[in-house]
Amino acid sequence: MAETVKKHIGRNIARIREMRGMKQETLAELLGVSQQKVSLFENAEELEDVKLEPIAKALEISVEALKNFSEDAFFNIISNTFNTNDNGIAILRTEIYQPTFNPIDKLLESYEENKKLYERLLESEKEKSRLIEELINKITKA
Known part of the structure; x- marks a missing residue:
């Protein structure tokens, strides 16, 4: 039987979704359910892992992160979300590099x-x- 979560998991779902x-x-x-069903999930104190897995995937976080949610840790989770490959091994996906400068401005500066x-x-x-001409003129006059 699936393990249930002791914390108020619905609040965690709502807070992560809002953030x-x-x-x-x-x-x-994303879940293929009604908005009312999502509302029920968010009001539930406990949810089975079977229900948490698609929710966590839709929110792009791990089930463990959803269960143990804290706002301080959330920002670390967002910047380093976990994906899994075909073997079920967790892969760290880092955020796409966003330069702190405008590349077009740099291009214009270079231009x-x-x-x-x-x-x-x-x-x-x-x-x-001009100098070559002067030299030629001096040579031809001399």
Whole structure:
């Protein structure tokens, strides 16, 4: 027989759902149940593991994390959620890297820098041509 949870599991479900910015309707769609059923889950003091597994999967956390929920630990769970592979082995999935800079701004900065370098190179080439012309003129007059 499935083990039942001693804590008020429904409050944990509701709190995690709210912290994820998810509505009951959205969770209901993910679970394939009605919104009223989700409300019943959230009001239940205990739920069997068989019912917790799809709920935990929909909330993208482990069943253990759902059972032992604390708000302090929640942020660690969200940033390091667990997935399982075909063998049932837990795999740590880290958050996608989000750069702290705007890549387009960096691209524009690089473009401007390249433009300035090109202009300096062009000026240098013009100066070189002018000096060569002066040298040629001096040689031909001498």
